[in-house]
Amino acid sequence: MLSLPISSKANQILQLFNNKLFTSIAFISTSLPPSSVDIEIQVQRLTKIINESPYPDKPLYPVLSQQIPPTALSTSIVENVLGSLFGTHANGLKASEFFRYTLQAPHLCPSADAFEKTLHILTRMRYFDKAWELMEEIKKKHPSLLTIKSMSIVLSRIARFQSFEETLEAFERMENDIYISNKFGTEEFNVLLRAFCTQRQMKEAKSVFNKLHSRFDPNTKTMNILLLGFKESADITSVELFYHDLTRRGFKPNNITYNIRIDAYCKKGSFGDALRLFEAMERENCFPTLQTITTLIHGAGVVRNKSKAKELFDEISRRNLQADTGAYNALISSFVRCRDVKSAADLMNEMDEKNVSHDNVTYHTMFLGFIKSKDIDGFHGLYQMMIERNFMPKTKTVVMLMKLFCEKNEIGLAVNLWVYLIERGYCPHSHVLNLLVTALCSRGRLEEAFECSKQMLERGRHISDLAFQMLERCLREGEGTEKLRTLDHLIKRLGTVLPPSKGYATGLPDQTNVK
Structure with missing residues (x-):
């Protein structure tokens, strides 16, 4: 049975949870340049203010006016606050009100990134009417913010939560009423297809393709989106049938096409087939990217071949590429699958040495590794490190930690995790x-x-x-x-x-x- 004993060091850390200054102290102690530290502190403070504002009893606008005047805002702060609100599962209406507040800053030019994040928060909570209202407002005041990405965010959520017909109606509404300065073409058509493909709705995607392909001229990206949809549906036979049908029609694959097919084989555990595709890719002078090799490292982990995973990782530098967090995570995952948690932990240290940041996937994978190997001290040490670094885990990891603490009767840690999240402005x-x-x-x-x-x-x-x-x-x-x-x-x-x-x-x- 796994239990998590609290060391004296952990007790000291837990005492900081109720300290209002913990946030600022943690950021000041980092090695970030002062400007970045100031932004982080301000972002965290604003996120906390917005999340803690009693809703709907009190409007957010007066609180924001009192706490931070529009003149004190910057594009970076606005984008980071909205990103933090998305990550902390904030109420979407609060996020929308904050974004609208920032539009009043006379010196501030609103960014597409801030607008896209606001739409993402609203549509994730299914506030589609509010999202349409915001798009209508932006169309009149800042039409340049209506990007392909903002279209993709809204259509993908509508495809997920609403009907096929409603998704097509939304596309038509965007074309006729929202994106009126743009003439819809292949790029917008691809966005509509992607909305269905990312939701694994291939029947709907094929129906849209058959209905509209004569109006919009499909390109390589169109075919890769459809291929990706078959891959996401975990139907490798359909992936290959569709691919070979395309090649017979004269379609020329690119490295994205190969990456999709390689990933499909890796996820199915057909690592040998993935390697053969990798070799064919090079013969066709379609040069592998960092993503290609990262995918293969994951595939080696799926079949528990850690030596091949390490060999592929070393291949990155030999090809004059730079290993990023995703590549390290792939190798860490491969080691964890092979129950070599020590080597995985060593990789985390190597990331620190090479200034490659840890992300939520890094922590989540390592937590799973320590749990599976029953390494109590390793798990507890990693948890302490996460807290000491003031790292904010994503929902999947928070659920895992809370479930573990509750099941193993570590209620003190469970409560303190909750307090830590709340003090950071997180809405669990x-x-x-x-x-x-x-x-x-x-x-x-x-x-x-x-x-x-x-x-x-x-x-x-x-x-x-x-x-x-x-x-x-x-x-x-x-x-x-x-x-x-x-x-x-x-x-x-x-x-x-x-x-x-x-x-x-x-x-x-x-x-x-x-x-």
């Missing part, structure tokens, strides 16, 4: 709250379970029906009726401004009298 995913509330309620720690749920609702995010029912049962039994009324008020208040979502709490039934 509902599944993280479910895990924590369940663990706290089962141990009679109702005050903490209530506070965590209240924090989530106050930040403008739903809690799940599962979490609310757990709290309702425990608070009724524990005479916590006032707390239950507080949660009920917050849930129903939030329901007046947020669209209903399946699986989320709606509060107490109207006919229920809480005594």
Whole structure:
């Protein structure tokens, strides 16, 4: 059984979680240049202010006006705050309000990146009406921000959450009402195809292709998008059939085409076939890229061939390419799959030495490696390092950590992880709250379970029906009726401004009298 003992050093770190100055101290202690440090501190402060602003009881605009005047904003700060809000699962309406606030800065030229991130946040939460409203506003005031990428973000989300017909209608609306200064051509057609292909909706993608290819002239990118869609569907037979059909029609593959086919074979464990494609690629003078070799390193890991993975990694420098975080992550993953966690940890140290940054994939893969190898000290050491470096893990990793702490009875670490996230301005995913509330309620720690749920609702995010029912049962039994009324008020208040979502709490039934 895996347990995580808390060392004296860890205790010192955990004590910092409640320290309001921890954020600034951690960033100041880094080796970043002063300008970058200032931006990071400001971004983190603004993210925290926005996430902690009680929604919808108080509008965000006055808070922003008081905390940071428009003249103090820069393009970099705005883009980084919106990126942070996306990563911390902030309420999309808050993000939209912040972006609109920045549009009022007279000296600030709004960037396409900031606009795209705002659309991403809104559409991820299915606020499609708000996204359309924002695009209409931008069309009038800053039409240059309406990029191919912003189109792709919205269409991909609509394809995921709405019907085939609604996606086509959205494309037509963009062509006729939003992107009116652009004449739609092959590039826009490719965006529509990609929206279906990335959602593995190949039947719909083929239907769109057959319906519109006579109007838009398909190019190599079009065919690669369709090939990618078959690959994402994990249908290697369809990948090859489609590829050979294309070549018979005169289509000339490029390195992206080969990368897609190589990845399809690697994911299926057909590493030998992937290597043969790699050799064919070179014979055709279609030179492999860093992505090609990174994909093959992953493929070597899938078949547990760590020596080949290392050989391919060394091939990067021999080809005068520079190994990046993705290449290192691929080799780390291969070592972890082969249960060689020590070599994987050594690679993390090498990344530090070569100034190659660790990202969430690096941490997540290493955490999994330590768990599988039952290396308690290694896991705990990595967790401490992550906290010391003030690194903010993504949702997938947060869920993994919270689940582990709760299952292994490390409730102190689970609570402190929650506090660490909240203090950094992070608005945890509902599944993280479910895990924590369940663990706290089962141990009679109702005050903490209530506070965590209240924090989530106050930040403008739903809690799940599962979490609310757990709290309702425990608070009724524990005479916590006032707390239950507080949660009920917050849930129903939030329901007046947020669209209903399946699986989320709606509060107490109207006919229920809480005594």
